[in-house]
Amino acid sequence: MEKLKSILPLTSQTCLAKLGMWCSERLSVENYFLMESLDVLISDVGEDYVKKKCKETGKDWDKTKEVIEKMRKLMPKVKTFYDAISNKTFEKKEDPKNKLQNEIKKYFKKYAIKVSLIQKDIYDLFILLAKNTPLGRQTIRAESFKILEHLTHKKIEYGKKRFGEEAVKKE
Amino acid sequence: MRLLQQMMEKKINLSNEFMLKKSYLRGISHFYGAYNLAVSLVDFNEDFKITKIRQKVWKRFFLSSSNKKILSKLMDFMRKDRKVINMAFNQIEEQDKDKEEGLGDLDRPLAIGVVSYDFPE
DSSP, X not given: OOOOOOOOHHHHHHHHHHHXXXXXXXXXXXXXXXXXXXXXXXXXXXXXXXXXXXXXXXOOHHHHHHXXXXXXXXXXXXXXXXXXXXXXXXXXXXXXXXXXXXXXXXXXXXXXXXXXXXXXXXXXXXXHHHHHSGGGGOOOOHHHHHHHHHHTTSOOOOOSSXXXXXXXXXX | OHHHHXXXXXXXXXXXXXXXXXXXXXXXXXXXXXXXXXXXXHTOOOOHHHHHHHHHHHHHHHHOTTOHHHHHHHXXXXXXXXXXXXXXXXXXHHHHHHHHHHHOOTTOGGGGGGGSOXXXX
16 A cells, blocks of 8 residues: 655645535636645645656646646636626626626636636646545535635625714713 | 535535525525535546536526526426435445445344353353
8 A cells, every 4th residue: 555645734734625625616616725734735735746646647846837837827717806706606797887896797707717627637636635645535624615605695684783983972 | 415415415405495485696606516525536537518608697697696597497407406416415325334334244143142241250
């Protein structure tokens, strides 16, 4: 049996939490979390180890690295515009009253479309690392799935009354 | 490979749920999350032409999610791609079976008496 490369418990915890988010997110945003977990894993395992493993399995590390670099530039843009969208259903037609939201959606679509639906190089690397580390044998906690599932669809309502507002009125 | 199985199952379940609720954009997106994992796990070499056409159709659907013609095209792709996901699940199951055999038979009839061990007085 092949020996697994050990990783820090904190690394595996962080990766599992991010992978839980990968499961909950969609529309290219999930790749953002996969990239983050890959970054954490590579920094723990070391780039030389990844390079060596890629060589063993006949994969081109330089090509994968190029793809990762491209995605690193693109994904934060997708994520920032996605986070700013208040209605994430995408089913309804554009609201003519809310011009800012329409613009944000437009920019989100512009960048999200650039992310390919099939990302073989990145997923190959992830599976390679999952197979060669104890991470592949672990499971994601139920709480990690819930974080985004419960928050993203709901509109966050801030308190109507501001702190100290009543005191100012009384004066 | 428990992690990969869990991730794929979660994505497929979410995809089915969203498809039932008729939010197809999310459903398809979740489905292709699982497909990405399956392709890498099985090491499936997809035809470049198919990838290109699927990407084009996806792009069009992403921009106009209410178009039913494009949706039916994407559904066709999904029907074919489901095979790869099934292949990945089968592969994981087979790998797990091999590991179980390596551990041996845990509930052998002769091994039952071992539990009731009498301590010497």
